[in-house]
Amino acid sequence: MKVLTDFTDIFVRYDLTGEKKGKAKQVSKDPIMEEIAKFVVNGDEEGILPVVKKALGTKSPMDVINEALIAGMNEVSRLWDEGTYFLPQVILSSDAMNVGIAECEAKMGKAMARKGKVVTHTAEGDIHDIGQVIVNALLNANGFEVINLGADVPVDKVVSACKEHRPVMVTGTALMTTTMTAFPKIGHQLKAAGLGIPFVCGGGAVSEEYVTSYELGIWGKEAAQAPGMAEDALAGDTWEAMRLKWNG
Amino acid sequence: MNAKERIMAVLNHQKPDRMPCFGANSTVTYDQMEKVKAYWPEGHVDGEVMAKQALAAYTMLGFDAVRVPFCQTFEAVALGCKYKPARSLEGGEGIPGIDHPPLYKLDDTPVFPKDFLSLGRIPELLKAVRILKKELGDEVPIVGGIIGPFTIAGSLVDTVPLLKATFKTPEKIRPFLEMGEKAGTALALALIDAGADIISVEDMTASPDLIAPKTYRDYELEYQSRQFESISVPTILHICGNVDSIIAWMCQTGAHIISLEPKASAKLAREKCGPDVVLMGGVDTATTLFMKPPEVVREGCEESIADGIQILAPGCAVAPGTPLENLLAMVEVAKAH
Numbered sequence: 194m195k196v197l198t199d200f201t202d203i204f205v206r207y208d209l210t211g212e213k214k215g216k217a218k219q220v221s222k223d224p225i226m227e228e229i230a231k232f233v234v235n236g237d238e239e240g241i242l243p244v245v246k247k248a249l250g251t252k253s254p255m256d257v258i259n260e261a262l263i264a265g266m267n268e269v270s271r272l273w274d275e276g277t278y279f280l281p282q283v284i285l286s287s288d289a290m291n292v293g294i295a296e297c298e299a300k301m302g303k304a305m306a307r308k309g310k311v312v313t314h315t316a317e318g319d320i321h322d323i324g325q326v327i328v329n330a331l332l333n334a335n336g337f338e339v340i341n342l343g344a345d346v347p348v349d350k351v352v353s354a355c356k357e358h359r360p361v362m363v364t365g366t367a368l369m370t371t372t373m374t375a376f377p378k379i380g381h382q383l384k385a386a387g388l389g390i391p392f393v394c395g396g397g398a399v400s401e402e403y404v405t406s407y408e409l410g411i412w413g414k415e416a417a418q419a420p421g422m423a424e425d426a427l428a429g430d431t432w433e434a435m436r437l438k439w440n441g
Numbered sequence: 442m443n444a445k446e447r448i449m450a451v452l453n454h455q456k457p458d459r460m461p462c463f464g465a466n467s468t469v470t471y472d473q474m475e476k477v478k479a480y481w482p483e484g485h486v487d488g489e490v491m492a493k494q495a496l497a498a499y500t501m502l503g504f505d506a507v508r509v510p511f512c513q514t515f516e517a518v519a520l521g522c523k524y525k526p527a528r529s530l531e532g533g534e535g536i537p538g539i540d541h542p543p544l545y546k547l548d549d550t551p552v553f554p555k556d557f558l559s560l561g562r563i564p565e566l567l568k569a570v571r572i573l574k575k576e577l578g579d580e581v582p583i584v585g586g587i588i589g590p591f592t593i594a595g596s597l598v599d600t601v602p603l604l605k606a607t608f609k610t611p612e613k614i615r616p617f618l619e620m621g622e623k624a625g626t627a628l629a630l631a632l633i634d635a636g637a638d639i640i641s642v643e644d645m646t647a648s649p650d651l652i653a654p655k656t657y658r659d660y661e662l663e664y665q666s667r668q669f670e671s672i673s674v675p676t677i678l679h680i681c682g683n684v685d686s687i688i689a690w691m692c693q694t695g696a697h698i699i700s701l702e703p704k705a706s707a708k709l710a711r712e713k714c715g716p717d718v719v720l721m722g723g724v725d726t727a728t729t730l731f732m733k734p735p736e737v738v739r740e741g742c743e744e745s746i747a748d749g750i751q752i753l754a755p756g757c758a759v760a761p762g763t764p765l766e767n768l769l770a771m772v773e774v775a776k777a778h
Contacts, residue, residue, distance in 0.1 A: 236608065279653035281604040288605075318528035320538040323651065326601060345528075370731055370760035371535045378531065397681075398760070400728040 215277045220268050225252060226261040229293065233265030234272075236285025238292045245293045254297035258305055262293045266334035274417060280327070287330035307338035309427045310360040311419075314351050315344035315396075317375045321368035324396045327416035328364055335420035337361075337427075348375050352382045355390055362426040364419065366396040373398045377407035384408050391432040393422055401440055411436045444505035444581040445638070451719055451751055452675050452697060460751070462775035463506035463584070464498065465641045465677045465700035465721060466758035471533050472765040473497040481534035481761075482527045485512055488568030495573060499581050501765070503772045506639065507577070508584040509569050511758075512536045513643060516588050516624040517596035518561035520544065520554065533761055543599035547606055547613045551597060551620040558631050567635040574636030582639050584677070585632030589644025590664040591652070593621030600646060607656045614660060622664040626671045633674055641677040642668065642696070648682040657687045662694065669695035677721065681757055689713040702756040703729075703741065707749035721752040723771060731760040735770035742774040753778075 220230035225248050232241035248257055269286040272278035298304050311332050315322040322344040329339045340358050342350060355363055363383075367373035376394050383390055394404045395413030404412040409432045413419060418439065425435050442450065442458040450457040474480050477500075479493035491509055498504040517539050518524045525540035545551055554560060558567075573583050588596075594617035595603050606614050629640045646652070647661050669676055678696035680687070683704045691699055692714035699714070701707055701722040710720055724730050724741035733741075742753055753775040759768070 279649070280651055281608045281653065281656075284601060285605055285608055318530050318535045320525060320540070323600060323604075345525075369536060370727055370762055371530060371533065372528075374531050398727045400732065402728070402732060 215275075217268055217272060220264045221260050223260065226257070226264070229257065229261035230265035230268065233262060233286050233290045233293070234268055236282055236289050238285070238289040241289045241293050242296060245296045249297065249300050254301045255305065258294055258297050262290045262297070263334055263336070266290045266330075270331065270334070270417060280323070283327060283330065287334065290334060305336075308336045309362075309423070310338045310340055310358050311423050311426075312340040312342060312351065312354045312358060312360045312363040314342035314346040314354075314363075314365055316365055316367040316369075316372040317347050318345060319367050319369055319372035320344050321397070322366060324366040324368075324416055325364070328366065328395075328413075328419045331416060331420050332423055335423065337420070337423050348378045348382065351379050352386065355383060355388055356386060359388075360390060362391045362393060362423050364413065365392065365394045367394070367399050368397040370398045373403065376404070376410065380407040380409040389432060391422070391426045391430070391435050393419065405436060405440055408432075412440050443579075444499070445579060447505055448582055448639075448752070454717075460746070460753055460775040460778040461505040462753040462772050463504040464508050464755050464759060465584070465679045465698075466508070466586070466643060466755065467511035468498045468502070468504065468508060468755060468759045468768070469494045469511050470759060470761050470763045470765065470768070472763075473501050474761075476501055481511075482529075482537070485510070485527060485537050486562050486565060488565040489572060491565065491569035492572035492576070495569065495583075496576060499577070502768045504768075506582040506584050507573055508586060508641065509573070510566050510586055512538070513588050513592065513645075514539055514596075515561060515563055515566055516593050516621075516628055519557050519563050519628075520551070520560075520593070520597065520620065520624055522596050524561070536761075539596045541599070543597060543602075545597050545617070547598055547602055547610065547617075551616055553620060553623055557624065557627055563628065563631070567631055570632055570635035570637050583637045584639045584641050585629065585635075585637030586641045586643060587625040587629050587632070588621070589625060589642045589647055589661075589678075589680075590618045590621035590668065591647040591661050592644050593624055594618050595646040597621070600651075603646070604651060607652055607660070611656070611660065618660060618664045622668050626668050629668070629672050633672070637674070639675045639677060640672050641679060641700070643679050645681040647687075648680050649684060649686045650682040654686040658690050662690050665694040665696075679757075685709050692718050698752065700754060701750075703745060704756075707745065711749045719752060720750050721754045722750045722756055723753045724756055726755045726757045726759055726763070730755055730767050730771075731763050733767070735766050738767045738770045739774050742771055746774075746778060 392409040393413045401412040404410040483490040484494045495507040523540040525538045527535040527537045677698040679700035698719040
């Protein structure tokens with residue numbers, strides 16, 4: 194009689210073990226949407242255009258945006274979180290998604306409705322903006338309008354952009370300790386102007402301890418947290434509540 | 442033992458009188474600048490001022506080696522990239538960088554200038570090394586810093602296009618990695634000629650935070666190995682971030698010393714790399730060393746040593762605002778081991 198010594202396969206449901214870690218999951222049950230989503234997941238900004246054009250013959254632009262493009266980007270985000278995807282792939286997928294969105298917006302004759310505005314920047318004196326590139330991509334993918342101020346942005350330019358756009362949230366990225374000293378100044382000036390906008394700061398130099406030392410500051414541990422934080426800000430959470438929730 | 446003998450003992454797998462402590466990256470701080478009356482931005486551009494600042498690591502901190510330069514722009518600027526001078530910020534003087542627009546597009550063929558070593562501020566850097574050699578002789582090693590191939594490639598074509606190419610058109614990055622390796626190696630040889638005893642290679646763009654591990658293995662490894670083979674003196678390889686996923690390949694480069702941030706596992710490095718490579722590292726520079734009290738710095742150092750570190754070092758470039766007492770605390774710990 195054969196004696197079982199390895200019990201790992203007992204009680205395994207084989208219909209649930211088809212997926213392995215490291216594989217992209219199906220994004221949509223609709224084959225047209227799934228095909229478009231694949232181009233997002235594969236980061237193919239050339240191949241996606243004809244497929245989106247074709248789909249717009251039978252699908253509405255907003256459906257394509259939500260069910261294929263944004264949904265595809267969410268899958269990319271998940272793959273990145275689980276360590277299967279790396280930064281270059283996130284950037285390529287975001288580019289592919291944007292090509293698709295542009296085509297859909299052209300069909301609609303207007304830009305897609307955006308949930309709210311977020312002003313993003315990399316600190317004055319700092320040229321290391323990869324973190325911000327990712328934050329921009331993820332916020333964009335999650336329906337926010339990103340006011341991208343770029344890198345090495347003077348403090349007053351950030352403050353005036355906030356005054357002009359009244360964003361739900363403002364973000365700052367800094368790789369060097371020499372440049373992150375701009376952030377408390379921004380927090381102070383925004384507060385003084387009566388703008389209690391949640392100011393999410395992250396990047397290599399930036400620590401929770403530093404960011405929570407000035408008003409409005411909320412520490413962003415990972416770029417991937419930006420959309421969730423923006424949703425909270427959009428829902429009306431104060432910076433204090435957000436700090437409590439995200440920084441403990 | 443003097444500092445040089447101490448470091449050589451570790452490199453030769455002999456027992457040093459105590460653990461060495463020095464930086465693979467810049468260790469200049471405003472405290473030190475104040476004491477030696479040598480400041481930024483001059484220290485980034487003037488050989489004499491640079492040497493004065495570097496020397497303070499030995500005379501003020503008691504570190505076992507001195508290190509130049511303090512930024513990551515020397516090779517890129519000499520290759521033709523646009524220099525972005527350091528900003529004068531409220532916290533103090535800053536560090537220069539490379540400005541937009543980038544020098545090349547991915548389809549371009551990069552050109553290595555014949556007079557590379559005389560371009561940009563390289564002459565001042567070499568001058569600084571000569572001054573340090575005269576000052577320190579055979580007592581204290583001089584660490585000459587160069588930038589690794591991937592990071593220079595990022596300066597040449599801009600980082601985002603480079604990252605995208607690693608997946609889309611990877612063969613297009615080769616000419617730029619080649620140029621980066623050529624430039625770094627040329628600078629390394631000139632540094633050695635001027636008196637550098639150890640060469641430290643910083644390559645932050647090669648980090649798994651930025652590129653996929655397989656990109657490191659399939660592209661960067663070849664150029665880094667070539668570079669290390671060309672360098673006759675002891676070498677340090679420093680890649681920022683958690684390098685656990687590429688550490689096995691990092692040791693294949695031929696680097697004598699691997700400098701790790703605390704987020705990477707020294708234990709794993711030892712496991713993957715075997716007994717011969719020397720491990721260097723210590724405490725996080727952006728948080729612990731910059732903002733915490735000396736006791737926490739000491740604790741961090743002890744943890745790293747328990748994890749397998751053989752040379753105590755700041756985990757990355759020291760934040761210039763780092764308090765003097767925190768750097769002195771590191772040396773105290775090293776002296777006790």
